[in-house]
Every structure is written in C-alpha cells, then in structure tokens.
Amino acid sequence: MDRKDKYKHYVENVEEIRSKRREEDIVLRKEKRDKLISAKRFRFGKDEPVDEDITTEEVINITKQLQKHGPHRLTILQTLRQAFSQGTVFIDAFFSVDNSLHYLVGLLTGTDVDLQLEAAWCITNISAGTHEHALAITKSAAPYLIIYLSSNNSMLQDQCAWAIGNLAGDGKECRSFLHAQGVVAPLVKLLQSPMPAVVQSSAFAISNIARESQEITRDIVQSGVIPLIPQYLTPKPEGRSILSEVAWVLTYISASGEHTETLVHFGILRLVVDLLVKLVSEQPLDGQTITPLMRCLGNICSGPDEYSLAACDNPRILHVLSQYLTSTIRHIIKETLWVLSNMAGEPHVCQSIASEPMLSLITKNLSLGFDIKQEALYVLCNIAWHGEEMTRHLVQQGVLHHIVPILKSSDVELLNLGLAFCEMALRMCPEGVHVMEHCDGVTQLEGLEYHRNEDLASKASHLLETYFYMGEEEVEELG
Amino acid sequence: MERKDTSASWRWTVQRRCLTFDSVLFRDGDQFCHMGWKQLPHEGDRLESDASETKVLCSIAGCSAVFSSLKKYEAHYNINHQHVCSICHKIMPSAHLLEIHILETHDNMFGLLAASKNMYQCLLESCTEKFPTACSRHEHMKKVHKYPANFRFDRKKQDRNKPQSTSKSSFQTSQKVKTESYPVEVSSLMDVCTVMDTSGKIEMASNVDLNVPQASTCPSTENDLDVGAKGEGNYIPNSKFNTDTFKKQRKESSMQFPADELSTDLKQCRTEQETFICTNTGNGFQKSIGSLNSNGTSMEDCNTDKVSHKAPARKFTYKVPNNVCFGHGSAKSFQRSKKGFSKKTKEKHWHSTAGDDSITKVNIENVDMSDLSSALMDQ
Numbered sequence: 001m002d003r004k005d006k007y008k009h010y011v012e013n014v015e016e017i018r019s020k021r022r023e024e025d026i027v028l029r030k031e032k033r034d035k036l037i038s039a040k041r042f043r044f045g046k047d048e049p050v051d052e053d054i055t056t057e058e059v060i061n062i063t064k065q066l067q068k069h070g071p072h073r074l075t076i077l078q079t080l081r082q083a084f085s086q087g088t089v090f091i092d093a094f095f096s097v098d099n100s101l102h103y104l105v106g107l108l109t110g111t112d113v114d115l116q117l118e119a120a121w122c123i124t125n126i127s128a129g130t131h132e133h134a135l136a137i138t139k140s141a142a143p144y145l146i147i148y149l150s151s152n153n154s155m156l157q158d159q160c161a162w163a164i165g166n167l168a169g170d171g172k173e174c175r176s177f178l179h180a181q182g183v184v185a186p187l188v189k190l191l192q193s194p195m196p197a198v199v200q201s202s203a204f205a206i207s208n209i210a211r212e213s214q215e216i217t218r219d220i221v222q223s224g225v226i227p228l229i230p231q232y233l234t235p236k237p238e239g240r241s242i243l244s245e246v247a248w249v250l251t252y253i254s255a256s257g258e259h260t261e262t263l264v265h266f267g268i269l270r271l272v273v274d275l276l277v278k279l280v281s282e283q284p285l286d287g288q289t290i291t292p293l294m295r296c297l298g299n300i301c302s303g304p305d306e307y308s309l310a311a312c313d314n315p316r317i318l319h320v321l322s323q324y325l326t327s328t329i330r331h332i333i334k335e336t337l338w339v340l341s342n343m344a345g346e347p348h349v350c351q352s353i354a355s356e357p358m359l360s361l362i363t364k365n366l367s368l369g370f371d372i373k374q375e376a377l378y379v380l381c382n383i384a385w386h387g388e389e390m391t392r393h394l395v396q397q398g399v400l401h402h403i404v405p406i407l408k409s410s411d412v413e414l415l416n417l418g419l420a421f422c423e424m425a426l427r428m429c430p431e432g433v434h435v436m437e438h439c440d441g442v443t444q445l446e447g448l449e450y451h452r453n454e455d456l457a458s459k460a461s462h463l464l465e466t467y468f469y470m471g472e473e474e475v476e477e478l479g
Numbered sequence: 480m481e482r483k484d485t486s487a488s489w490r491w492t493v494q495r496r497c498l499t500f501d502s503v504l505f506r507d508g509d510q511f512c513h514m515g516w517k518q519l520p521h522e523g524d525r526l527e528s529d530a531s532e533t534k535v536l537c538s539i540a541g542c543s544a545v546f547s548s549l550k551k552y553e554a555h556y557n558i559n560h561q562h563v564c565s566i567c568h569k570i571m572p573s574a575h576l577l578e579i580h581i582l583e584t585h586d587n588m589f590g591l592l593a594a595s596k597n598m599y600q601c602l603l604e605s606c607t608e609k610f611p612t613a614c615s616r617h618e619h620m621k622k623v624h625k626y627p628a629n630f631r632f633d634r635k636k637q638d639r640n641k642p643q644s645t646s647k648s649s650f651q652t653s654q655k656v657k658t659e660s661y662p663v664e665v666s667s668l669m670d671v672c673t674v675m676d677t678s679g680k681i682e683m684a685s686n687v688d689l690n691v692p693q694a695s696t697c698p699s700t701e702n703d704l705d706v707g708a709k710g711e712g713n714y715i716p717n718s719k720f721n722t723d724t725f726k727k728q729r730k731e732s733s734m735q736f737p738a739d740e741l742s743t744d745l746k747q748c749r750t751e752q753e754t755f756i757c758t759n760t761g762n763g764f765q766k767s768i769g770s771l772n773s774n775g776t777s778m779e780d781c782n783t784d785k786v787s788h789k790a791p792a793r794k795f796t797y798k799v800p801n802n803v804c805f806g807h808g809s810a811k812s813f814q815r816s817k818k819g820f821s822k823k824t825k826e827k828h829w830h831s832t833a834g835d836d837s838i839t840k841v842n843i844e845n846v847d848m849s850d851l852s853s854a855l856m857d858q
Contacts, residue, residue, distance in 0.1 A: 109631050111570065113554040143626050147572050152557045180625045182603040211500050255499045291508045295498070302497035331507035338504060342495045378494065385493045420491040459489060
C-alpha cells in the first residue's frame with residue numbers, strides 16, 4: 001500500500017489524475033514566470049575569467065579550506081562567489097559544510113577589509129539563491145549588513161546594499177525581517193552618497209523592500225526619501241541607471257495613493273512629466289526608464305483631478321503621450337492608454353484627449369490585442385462619461401464603428417466595457433441608434449442576449465428593449 | 480408603455496485606476512524590465528586602486544598593516560581604527576555601538592544608574608527603547624528586531640570568551656531553514672579554552688551560548704561556534720589546568736569553549752585579553768552538564784540543549800578540551816600555536832615528539848640480527 005503510491009497514479013479515477021496534472025502545470029508555469037520576474041540579481045565580476053567547470057565537490061573542498069587561516073582565503077572567496085552566481089546547487093554545496101555560513105559571517109565582521117568585501121560579495125550572491133538561502137542569510141548576517149551600510153567604506157556600502165536588495169526581493173518573510181532589523185533609515189541615508197554605484201544599489205534595495213508592504217513604504221517616506229529623489233530625476237545618460245532605479249522606487253511609493261500629495265509637493269510630478277517629454281525623442285526608446293516613470297504618472301493621476309491638470313502644465317505632455325501610443329514597445333502602448341484613462345477624468349484634459357490626433361490613435365488601438373483594446377475602451381468610456389457633448393463628439397468621429405465589432409468577442413471584461421460605451425452612446429446621443437443599426441450593432445446585441453453570463457445578457461436585452469424594439473411596441477399598442 | 484430606464488444601475492462612471500505592482504496590467508512591462516535586470520553586472524563599480532605603487536603603512540601604533548593604495552588604507556582604517564574603544568581596544572563597527580559599549584562597560588556611574596532606571600538602550604539608532612538589564616535588551620533585539628542571538632557586538636568584554644546562548648527563537652526559527660545533515664566536522668573546531676566567568680554577572684546567564692557543532696539533526700549554521708576572524712573568542716593556553724581538574728570540572732562546571740580563529744591584526748587585543756583571562760583563573764564556574772563525547776556532539780546534546788535553556792545555570796559545550804587525545808590527528812590537536820601568543824610552554828605532547836624521548840628498552844637500530852639470520856639459513 002505504501003509503495004504503491006510511489007509509482008503510477010494511485011488515485012481513484014481519471015478526474016483526479018487530470019486535476020493533479022493541471023496543478024503541476026500551474027505550479028511549473030508559475031515558477032517559470034516567477035523566475036522571469038525574479039527581483040534578485042546575481043553580481044558578476046566584470047571582465048573576470050569565469051571558471052565554468054567548477055563542480056560541487058570542489059566547492060565543498062574549498063569551503064573546508066576556507067576555514068583555515070591563511071592568505072588563500074581571498075582567492076577561495078572569489079572562486080566561491082563566482083560559483084554561486086552560476087547556480088544554486090553550488091550554494092547548497094557550500095551550506096553542506098559545517099559552519100560555513102558562520103565562518104563567512106565571521107569574515108564579514110572581521111578586520112581584514114579585503115576579506116570583508118569578498119565575503120559581502122559572496123553573501124550577495126547567496127542571497128540571490130533560493131528562499132532558504134535568503135532566509136538563512138537574513139537571520140544570521142543581515143543585521144551586520146545593515147550596520148555596515150553606515151560604515152564609511154563605500155565599496156562595502158554598495159555591496160551590502162546589493163545584498164539587502166536581493167534579500168528583500170526574496171519575499172515577504174525576509175522583507176519583514178529586514179524591516180524589523182532596522183534597514184530603512186540607513187538605506188535611505190545612502191541615497192545621499194556621492195558614489196553613484198552606492199546610490200544605485202540602495203535605490204534597488206529600497207524599491208525591492210517597498211514593493212509589497214504599505215507599512216514599509218510609509219516608513220520609507222517618513223525617513224525622508226522623497227526630498228532626496230529630485231536630484232536623480234535627470235535625463236543625463238550617465239545617470240540613467242540610477243534614474244530607472246529611483247523611478248521604480250517612485251512607482252511603489254505612488255502606488256498606495258497615500259503619498260501623492262507629498263510627491264507633488266516636492267515637484268516629483270513635474271519632473272516625471274518633463275522626463276517623459278525628453279525621453280520620447282530618444283532612439284531607441286529606453287523602455288527600462290520610461291516604464292516606471294509612466295506608472296508613476298498614471299498612479300498620481302489616478303488621484304484627484306487637480307493632479308491630472310497639473311501634469312498638463314507641461315504643454316507637450318499630451319502630444320508626447322500620443323507619440324508613445326505609436327511606440328514599438330507593446331506594453332508602453334498599453335500603459336500609456338491606462339495613463340490617459342486616468343487623466344481623462346478631468347474635463348479639460350479630456351477635451352484635449354478627445355481631439356485629434358489623439359483620438360484616432362486611441363481608436364486605432366481598438367483593433368489590437370485584447371489587453372490594449374481594453375485600455376482603449378477605458379479611455380473612451382471615461383471620455384464619454386463626461387456628458388452629451390463628448391459622447392456626441394465621439395460618435396461623430398466614428399468611434400462606434402470600431403466598438404461594435406468588440407461585441408463579438410468572448411472576453412467578459414471587454415464585453416462589459418463595450419456595452420457600457422454603447423449604453424452611453426445610445427442614451428446621450430440621438431444618432432447613436434442609427435449608427436448602431438447601420439453598423440450591424442443590433443445583431444450583435446441580439447447575439448449577446450443569450451450569453452452565458454447573465455449580467456451581460458440582461459444588459460444586452462435592456463439595451464435592445466430600450467432603444468431598438470420601441471417601434472414594435474408602438475405597433476403592438478396601436479394594433 | 481413606459482421606457483424603463485434601468486440602465487442607471489450599470490451606467491458607466493468614470494474610473495481612475497491606481498494600480499499596484501502586482502496588477503495584471505503591469506505584467507508585460509515587468510517582464511520587459513526584469514529581463515534586462517536579471518543579470519546585471521555592475522559597471523564601473525570597483526573603485527580600482529590607483530595605478531601608483533605607493534605603499535601605505537598604517538600609522539596607528541601597534542598596527543603593522545601595509546596597503547597598496549590609499550583607498551585600501553582608508554578602508555582598513557575605517558574598519559579597524561575608527562570606532563575603537565580607547566579603554567579596552569575593542570573594535571566596534573559604528574559610533575553608536577561604540578558609545579553604548581563605553582557607556583555600559585566603562586562607565587562606573589552606569590551600574591548605579593541602571594539600578595534605578597532603564598539604561599540599556601536598544602542597539603538600533605532608530606529605536607529609542609531602553610531596558611533595565613542587558614538581558615532584557617538582548618531579548619528585545621532578538622524578538623523585536625530579529626537579531627541573531629550570537630550577535631557579535633553585544634557582548635561584554637569579560638564575556639567575550641563565553642560563547643553566547645542560542646536563544647530559543649533563533650534555535651527554533653533556524654529549524655525552519657532547510658537543514659541538511661552535515662558531516663560532523665571536527666578538525667578545525669577543536670580549539671578549546673576554559674573560560675572564566677565573572678561570577679557577578681548573573682544577568683549574562685541567558686546570553687551564554689551553546690556552541691553546537693553540527694550534529695546530524697541539529698539545525699543549520701546559525702547557532703554556531705564563534706569561528707570569527709574577529710577573534711571574539713579567545714584562545715587560552717591550557718597550561719594552567721591539568722587534566723585532572725579538567726576532567727572533574729567537565730562533569731560539574733560549565734566550560735565554554737569558543738573556537739577561535741584569530742586574525743593577525745588583533746595583537747594588542749589579544750595580549751590584553753590573555754592577561755585578563757589568566758588573572759581570572761579560579762573564578763567560579765557555573766554548573767552545567769558537560770556531556771562531551773569524543774565527537775563533541777550528539778543527539779542528546781541537542782535535546783538537552785533545549786532543556787538546558789530553561790535552567791540558566793546549566794550550560795553545555797561541545798568542544799573538546801585541549802588535552803584530550805584522539806590518537807588520530809593528535810599531532811595537530813596539540814600544536815595549535817596561534818600567532819602572537821607566546822607559548823607558555825614549548826613542550827610537545829609525547830605523541831608528537833620525535834624519537835629520542837622513546838623509552839623502549841631495546842633500540843631496534845642496534846639489535847643484532849645475526850643470530851636470527853643464521854637460524855633461518857640452517858633450514
């Protein structure tokens with residue numbers, strides 16, 4: 001009985017096998033996706049010959065030798081950190097040796113600065129490994145890393161910040177440990193360092209640690225991070241990597257909505273807008289930097305209308321956004337549409353968006369992939385919401401023609417959006433009915449009447465009854 | 480017939496969406512950006528040393544380090560000489576910790592003040608809590624700030640020779656870490672010192688560490704021997720103890736045997752502590768069960784480790800004392816000369832001495848085999 005379930009599918013029926021297989025697939029897919037989105041970074045040596053052939057036995061061997069006193073320790077550490085960056089199996093081998101981590105922490109807190117730096121590098125690469133590795137490091141080494149953030153050795157600061165960034169990128173547990181260990185204040189202070197490498201590593205660490213937790217983000221803001229940011233929001237090429245790191249920090253700060261006022265107060269909004277304006281003319285587009293800036297703008301504009309208006313203080317922004325709508329990078333189109341949908345809540349901005357050439361660009365996107373379609377629909381619905389004038393304008397511009405085909409799609413979200421727009425068009429614009437009849441909208445609606453989703457079905461039938469079957473009813477009444 | 484306007488319930492209202500990092504909308508962008516991020520070698524980072532061949536000598540008295548560049552010297556200075564206690568020469572990593580150290584260790588008033596109000600402050604600058612005892616502060620660091628129990632910068636000087644306790648929390652939490660069965664590595668960890676406990680410091684009781692070389696089911700590497708290049712453990716030559724006293728004390732007393740890997744840079748610290756330790760010979764030991772087997776560890780030790788933590792008087796140690804011989808590898812075990820320590824005794828153990836001490840009645844070299852060979856040839 002016990003051995004039987006070690007092989008073959010010891011389950012009752014086919015259904016269970018299928019569900020098991022499905023679960024496995026889901027787990028695999030998730031892992032794959034997680035790997036791509038992993039927020040950790042190994043640190044590779046620059047221009048160093050990489051020993052590709054190192055084996056786990058070798059790793060175990062040299063780890064043992066490490067614990068003996070002597071000048072060879074430096075080279076051993078260098079070999080180890082190269083091995084770690086090649087795979088977590090080597091990290092496992094390292095851990096399998098007694099006291100290896102303890103000794104490494106000892107070197108980190110020791111008095112030989114070269115060994116200290118190399119030990120910190122090893123720790124950085126170990127913390128980029130699996131969750132267990134990161135947790136082990138967090139528990140035993142992280143407080144020292146945090147203390148050394150305030151040391152005066154900039155290389156050490158850089159390395160410790162990077163290691164902390166990897167730990168924070170591991171997950172919630174490590175993040176809360178780090179938070180308890182007091183990582184926020186010294187990390188924020190490092191943003192003022194004169195060394196660009198240090199600033200970049202600390203921004204990386206801050207953004208990783210701010211990601212998931214609003215509480216930590218609050219702490220970070222309280223430590224005064226926002227006033228330190230404007231100096232890095234510059235389009236200079238040499239500061240570009242710092243800029244993207246800092247921009248990511250901004251996305252997480254702006255995501256909660258609590259800090260929007262502070263952000264605007266320190267001029268962040270204006271700087272972000274200016275940056276987006278400047279970056280659009282670069283060829284090729286710097287997607288790494290534009291993406292976080294766009295997200296920051298979108299989140300700020302999801303707040304009160306005044307911010308959307310303030311964003312348009314830079315007269316070029318709308319034009320620039322329309323340029324982004326034609327970019328070759330797909331997700332930039334999508335996120336630009338999202339930003340526009342948020343900005344369209346404000347009446348004046350809305351008018352500008354609804355005018356040419358922006359409008360036709362938006363409408364064009366209705367024929368692209370479903371996620372872009374969705375965002376375009378959000379924009380249009382938000383525009384139409386403003387009232388009769390806007391709706392009529394949209395219908396006159398032929399928007400309905402492009403929306404009706406969407407009613408054929410199978411995605412519920414899209415259908416809801418499409419129906420919402422049609423409802424507004426029919427209600428507020430007298431020509432709406434004619435246009436819909438003309439482009440075969442009635443047939444689509446009728447098709448939706450019997451949709452599986454009851455909500456959709458009822459909406460569709462409501463529209464039909466309200467706007468298209470009146471004639472028949474009158475006839476019935478008369479007759 | 481009236482046109483029922485039920486659309487009001489589902490009419491569109493403006494939607495401004497604030498999206499967090501995990502929003503579906505951001506997934507594509509995340510992939511794009513992370514693809515570029517995942518393997519990011521740092522550019523232009525390593526502040527390369529100056530091309531010049533300038534040799535820089537450390538100018539601090541007693542430190543003989545030499546560096547090939549100014550930057551390296553700066554780094555060395557920052558770590559080793561900047562936050563050093565002028566009284567006991569202990570090296571601290573930051574000004575804040577140094578301040579705390581001086582206040583708590585060298586300030587006579589501190590003890591008096593501490594009796595009446597909470598004086599032990601939290602080790603983090605950002606946390607302003609204070610505590611009545613070092614022990615309670617230690618608990619705070621462990622529980623609230625998740626510090627490891629054997630945090631290196633929270634030890635009193637006289638207790639530097641005592642390994643600090645494995646707290647329950649770190650012990651248990653470390654068990655959650657994936658544990659592997661470690662082969663018991665005995666060779667490098669056999670340094671043993673007998674340590675004096677200053678009997679007055681009861682409050683440090685719970686700070687006494689259990690140095691657990693890894694047994695097969697003992698969890699991971701966190702609660703470990705203080706194998707630190709920092710030299711926080713101290714090697715005390717065992718000349719003051721003979722085997723007998725030692726064996727007796729093994730059963731009754733607590734021996735804390737930190738391992739030590741002393742770096743060469745700490746000459747001044749070491750000599751001071753050495754004298755310090757030696758003068759304290761004979762202070763009371765706390766009780767413990769020193770259940771050492773020759774491997775230095777066992778399952779029972781791990782279990783009793785947990786038990787012992789509740790009764791602070793019982794301490795365990797798993798290090799093997801200096802003058803126990805294993806036979807195998809014994810040459811090494813008895814000749815651990817650490818640099819900088821004057822060897823109190825130059826005598827080698829009988830195992831490792833060369834032949835002229837041998838007390839065999841017959842010197843095999845001088846035996847005359849002619850009788851034997853003639854006997855054989857007769858056959």
